[in-house]
Amino acid sequence: MDTKQAVIALSCLAQEARLQIFRLLVQTSPAGLAAGEIAIRLNMPASTLSFHLKELSHAGLVKSVQSGRFVYYSTNFNTMNALMAFLTENCCGGEQSCSKPENCS
């Protein structure tokens, strides 16, 4: 992951509707949910949802599979994990205790 990709991924998540979608998919992974089901659960117009799902896909944060008339969306953990790693890269200059940034304060 480089800075440009990270900005795209972060911009994607930096939006209330998309953040809700993303978190819902994290929680329902790895199975994922059909677009319509997401729309119902988040009470979101189909066109708005579709717009946001496209953005999330483009950023590589979610993936989709078609199954009949349904399109199932789920989290792409590769991108997500890469993003997390990028944000904490070389934390505290590589100091021992910071290999897990949860330990930092």
Added chain:
Amino acid sequence: MDTKQAVIALSCLAQEARLQIFRLLVQTSPAGLAAGEIAIRLNMPASTLSFHLKELSHAGLVKSVQSGRFVYYSTNFNTMNALMAFLTENCCGGEQSCSKPENCS
């Protein structure tokens, strides 16, 4: 952390200049850097840097301490760790293997 706070934090990071600043501070934590030193290292005009540091502070992602004429900025790991946790909350519905989302794919 709630959705609103997370959006603020993510919006903050979803910007090339701020992401660079943030990562630089992650790497130089816990000591941090003076504003002027950040400006030099990132080759950024002082006013632009100041604007972005203010945003990062407001989002709780960095903290600052004044020391003489210098203001030292450093990462606020509390917010950062809370953000990470929020994004991966209840991953895969709480399934065992997903307690660490690095294991998910």
Added chain:
DNA sequence: TCTATATTTCCACAATAATGGAAATATAGT
């Protein structure tokens, strides 16, 4: 108090992004 240095505020311009209804497209079942 005067000067040098560090940081922040002010301002105006330019560019980008979110929303949702209506229509279009795609798939399944009869």
Added chain:
DNA sequence: ACTATATTTCCATTATTGTGGAAATATAGA
């Protein structure tokens, strides 16, 4: 072929955000 259902595309409107020079503010040292 027809109907019902699922999803996406199109479009126009509205609002928000990043930028950097110049000036203002703050602190330290002589």
